[in-house]
Each structure stands twice: as structure tokens, then as C-alpha cells.
Amino acid sequence: MTTSYSLIKPADPSGADSPDSPDPIVSARGLVKSFGGHRVLHGVDLDVAPGETVCVIGPSGSGKSTLLRCLNRLETPDAGLCVIDGVPLGYAARNGALVEVGAAELAAQRAAVGMVFQGFNLFAHMTVRQNLVEAPRSVLGLSRREADERAGDLLARVGLADKMEAYPETLSGGQQQRVAIARALAMRPKVMLFDEPTSALDPEMVDEVLTVMRDLAAEGMTMILVTHEMGFARDVADRIVLMDHGAVLEQSSPRQFFARPATQRGRTFLEKVL
Amino acid sequence: MTIISSAASRLDVLHAMPRRGRRRLWIVAVNVVVVLVLAWMVVGAALTPGFEWRLVGPYLFDSRILTGVLVSVGMTLASMAMAIVLGVGVAALRMSSVRAAAGAATAFIWVFRAIPMLVQLLFWYNLAALFPTLGLGFPGLGTVGGVSTNEVIGPLTAALIGLTLHETAYLAEIVRGGFAAVPTGQREAAAALGLSPWRTFRRVVWPQAFRIVIPSLGNQVISLLKATSLVSVIALADLLYSAQLIYAANYRTIPLLVVVSIWYMVITGVLSLAQSWLERRLGDRSHRIAAPTEEGAL
Ligand SMILES: Nc1ncnc2c1ncn2[C@@H]1O[C@H](COP(=O)(O)OP(=O)(O)O)[C@@H](O)[C@H]1O
Ligand SMILES: [Mg+2]
Numbered sequence: 296m297t298t299s300y301s302l303i304k305p306a307d308p309s310g311a312d313s314p315d316s317p318d319p320i321v322s323a324r325g326l327v328k329s330f331g332g333h334r335v336l337h338g339v340d341l342d343v344a345p346g347e348t349v350c351v352i353g354p355s356g357s358g359k360s361t362l363l364r365c366l367n368r369l370e371t372p373d374a375g376l377c378v379i380d381g382v383p384l385g386y387a388a389r390n391g392a393l394v395e396v397g398a399a400e401l402a403a404q405r406a407a408v409g410m411v412f413q414g415f416n417l418f419a420h421m422t423v424r425q426n427l428v429e430a431p432r433s434v435l436g437l438s439r440r441e442a443d444e445r446a447g448d449l450l451a452r453v454g455l456a457d458k459m460e461a462y463p464e465t466l467s468g469g470q471q472q473r474v475a476i477a478r479a480l481a482m483r484p485k486v487m488l489f490d491e492p493t494s495a496l497d498p499e500m501v502d503e504v505l506t507v508m509r510d511l512a513a514e515g516m517t518m519i520l521v522t523h524e525m526g527f528a529r530d531v532a533d534r535i536v537l538m539d540h541g542a543v544l545e546q547s548s549p550r551q552f553f554a555r556p557a558t559q560r561g562r563t564f565l566e567k568v569l
Numbered sequence: 570m571t572i573i574s575s576a577a578s579r580l581d582v583l584h585a586m587p588r589r590g591r592r593r594l595w596i597v598a599v600n601v602v603v604v605l606v607l608a609w610m611v612v613g614a615a616l617t618p619g620f621e622w623r624l625v626g627p628y629l630f631d632s633r634i635l636t637g638v639l640v641s642v643g644m645t646l647a648s649m650a651m652a653i654v655l656g657v658g659v660a661a662l663r664m665s666s667v668r669a670a671a672g673a674a675t676a677f678i679w680v681f682r683a684i685p686m687l688v689q690l691l692f693w694y695n696l697a698a699l700f701p702t703l704g705l706g707f708p709g710l711g712t713v714g715g716v717s718t719n720e721v722i723g724p725l726t727a728a729l730i731g732l733t734l735h736e737t738a739y740l741a742e743i744v745r746g747g748f749a750a751v752p753t754g755q756r757e758a759a760a761a762l763g764l765s766p767w768r769t770f771r772r773v774v775w776p777q778a779f780r781i782v783i784p785s786l787g788n789q790v791i792s793l794l795k796a797t798s799l800v801s802v803i804a805l806a807d808l809l810y811s812a813q814l815i816y817a818a819n820y821r822t823i824p825l826l827v828v829v830s831i832w833y834m835v836i837t838g839v840l841s842l843a844q845s846w847l848e849r850r851l852g853d854r855s856h857r858i859a860a861p862t863e864e865g866a867l
Contacts, residue, residue: 367761369757369760369761398765398766399765399766399767402760402763402764402765402766402768403763403765404763405760405761405762405763406762406763408761409761410758410761412754412757412758412761414754416752416754416755416757416758417758418755418758418759418773419755419777420776420777420780429762429764429772430759430762430763430764433764433768433772434762434763434764434765434768475758478762479761479762482762482763
């Protein structure tokens, strides 16, 4: 690993259009990932400021999911580093050098990053409450009472207070995804990653999930969201990041982007999805 | 279009009634035939003098037979318990990313599933012929702790080793299938939440794999019970061999085989009940909430 620890300091603010450019809470540098000789990410950089909502869009297969999964190291990048709130994921600083950490320590680092999947991935053998208290109890060491209380608050917040003891399979897709969001929030993450959270939903359930996410963004949660919901991206995002062929093609404010993408490929993509 | 489809539906109505009536008649006829055949078989068996039914009752609770029952059930449970532990271990090796470990596990499964149970039992029983003494051999230095193989591996040990290894090979594959059937999304969600790999296994993967594996596990216990009857070839007094010892002396072969069959049926029945109870209990846990209104009404 040749990357130096100074990467945690904010990089040049040219890419993002945040005028005051506070220290980024997410800072990814040079992420490279290949699958069996097929290079999926070509050295992606991404800075996200605290409280910012970034929407990642782009054609299918452009590497959006892989980027997100490299950010919380569900996928180990071949090169590059992701720093979350000063912590380089997967590494520890020892005598000024970065040393790779073991699986258990990496797991603990991941707790700072919440993730919501396209397929919900609720623990099928646990009730909604058990889904919400498992990680807070075992990773954060909360007492049963504290964890239950936190679960109750979050479920109320996503409008599912009455589903505490239900099993996931008895819930609709929209309800399951709201539980999944609450489960991630129960860890009090510093940043939330969403990978196409509404793509697996019936159309009539999309709004109930988007509403929860809209509230979350308004409350100041830092969010990185892969989505095909262009309306949501336009309304809620602070920044649009367009990916194509494993690289960031352009990034700008939604106003700029939806008025006229800067690149020809950006314009072609937008014509197709609108 | 509408004319055709309405004509078609009228045709359906015309045919539906008599066809349904004819089907019901058929079902009644089949039921009657089945009952008659069963009755004929039961009465026939009861009246066949060769069955010697009056001997079945007393032999059913003969102390030698009861001891045999205990030996068969005990061997089943003991080798099943050992095979579960070993099977999970072999499955873990088989799934490991260490090539040599995965290869060794695959070879183990192949060998012990391919060789018939009966052959394996004979091998273990006759181990003394192959290695007269057992101990740790060091080439050029001789053997440490050599004991006579025949002393260590009697029929019971041979039977337990044979049954356990054979069963381990089957369970390893079943367990591996159970783990493979847990969607990867479950592991990823656990990892994303910050659960350690061990915690993910304990709390997320294992409980779900276990649920998937339970029905096959039940079937394996029943097969294993019946496989224990093979130990009669190495002169171990299980249920079957105990009966064979008795009828070798008095030639009451048929009633004793009836006694043996009844016991196997009773034990298998109990095992099946236990299995469906366990399945229902595990199933309940994910369906309990499915219909809250109906449950409230009860
Ligand atoms: N685990 C994997 N193994 C092999 N190829 C993969 C894997 N994950 C993703 N890919 C490939 O990487 C490319 C980018 O995938 P992905 O990041 O899922 O794109 P997107 O989310 O933008 O649709 C695709 O060509 C996909 O087939
Ligand atoms: Mg994707």
C-alpha cells in the first residue's frame, strides 16, 4: 500500500461544487477494482461533505454498485483507499504507516457506514425488532433496553411502529425496505449508502421509501445514493455524479446537470432515462 | 371474438357437471378397492399359520430383543451425534478457500459415500488383519504405544466408526447445501452492519442453514437406524442380530422377523413424530405473525 495517510486531509476542492468545502466525511481516492481481468473501476475519486446527499447515476454495468461496495469495503478494492470520518477503512495507522487490519477490526470500522440494498436483505429468521437490535447489541454493546428503545423510535420514524414483532416475509416490499433503512440507522452511521433502494419495489411502494429518504436527507444525514429515480435526484440531491465505464464522467449540481450535462455521453444518458 | 369466447364458456358449463360427477365416482371406487385390498391382506396375514402370531407378543418384550432395541437406538444416536459434529467440520473444510483442505474434504466425502456401508463395516471389523497392533509408528524408530487391534476395535467400536464416518460424508454434503442455500445478501447485510465474521455465522448464517437442513437430517437419522441392522454381519447384538441369535436356536424365524419389523416401525414412527414436531416448531417461528387476526380469534 503506497497511499499515504495525508489523504485524509481534504483534496483539492475543484471537483465538488461545495463553495465552503468543509472537510469531507467520505474521501475515496484512486479506487480500482477488477473482476477476473475485467476492470470495473478505473481509479475513482469521490469526496462527500458532511450532510451532503450525492446521487450516483449512470448506465447499468458502469460500476455504481461496485463503487458503493468498495466504499464500505464489502468489496476489497485492488488499489485505492476510502477514508470515513478520518478512519481509512481496512487499515490502521501504526507508526505513521497504514497497516491492513483483520476481519473483526474491519467489521467494527464498517459500523460507521450504513448500507441499504436493492433486495432489502432483512434477516429472514428474525423479527423486525430482532433485525434492529442485533448489531447495536453485539457491535455497539447496547443493553437490551437501550437497543429496544432505539428500535422502537426508528420504527416509529419510518411509520412501522406496529410491526415490531412481525417477520420480514409478512411485510410488503416497501415496508421491508423501510425496516432495512431503520436497521442501518440503528447503528447511528456517519454516512448512509443506498444501492437502488427502490428498484425492486412495485411502483406504488416507491414513494413511501423515497419519503423516508427525503426526510433523512433533510435531517442532515450524509447520503450516497445510486438511483434511477431522476425526479428524486433532481429534488433531493446536492450533487449528481455521473458514472460510465468505471469512471466518474462528470459531477455537478442537479440544476446544472438536468439543464444540460457537460459531456455528450451525459446528454445521451439523460435523453435515455428521462 | 366475444361470440366465440361466450360460446366456448357455454360449452364448458355443459361439460363441467357430468365430468365432475364422474370424477367423484372414481374417487369413491378407488377408495373402496384400496380398503378391500388392505382388509384382505390383514385377514390373510392373520390367518396364515406361518406367522405364528401367538409368539409375536411374548418375543416383542423378550429381554434379549429389548437389549437389541437399545443397542440399535443407542448406536444410531451416538453415531449421528458424532457425525453432525464431524460433518459440519468436513463441510467447513470443503468450503474453505485453502485448496488442500477443500481437496481433502472432497476426497473424504467421495470415499466414504462411495464404499457401501456393509463393506466399510467389514473393513473396520477386520482391521486387525491389516494392522495387528495400533500405535504411533515412526519409520526407523519403531512404534509407540502399540496395543492389540482386536482389543481396541471390538464389534461395537468397529460399528460406531463405520456408521459415523459413512454418515459424516453424507451430512457434510447436506450441511454444505444448507449453507449454500442461505442467500449471500444475508451475509452482506450482516457485514455492512459491522457484525464480525464469527457473529455473522452464529447469528445469521447458521440459524438459517440449520432450518434448511432439518428435514434432511431427520431422514438421515431414519436411514441410519436401518443401516445399523447391517452390523449383524460383524456379530454385534443389535435388534436384528439378537433376533437372529434366537431363531438360529429355535427356528421361529418368521415371528421373530415380525417382531424386528414391528420395532423398526415403532422407532421410525417416533423419530418421524419428533422430526415433524421440530419442523413445525421452527416453521412456526417465521409464520407466527402471518395471520394475527385469526390467532386472536382462537
Ligand atoms: N462479483 C462480481 N464478479 C464478477 N463481475 C462483477 C461482479 N460484480 C460486478 N461485476 C461486473 O462489474 C461490472 C459493473 O457492475 P456494477 O458495479 O454492478 O454496475 P452497476 O451497479 O453500475 O450496474 C459489470 O460488468 C458486472 O458484470
Ligand atoms: Mg448496480
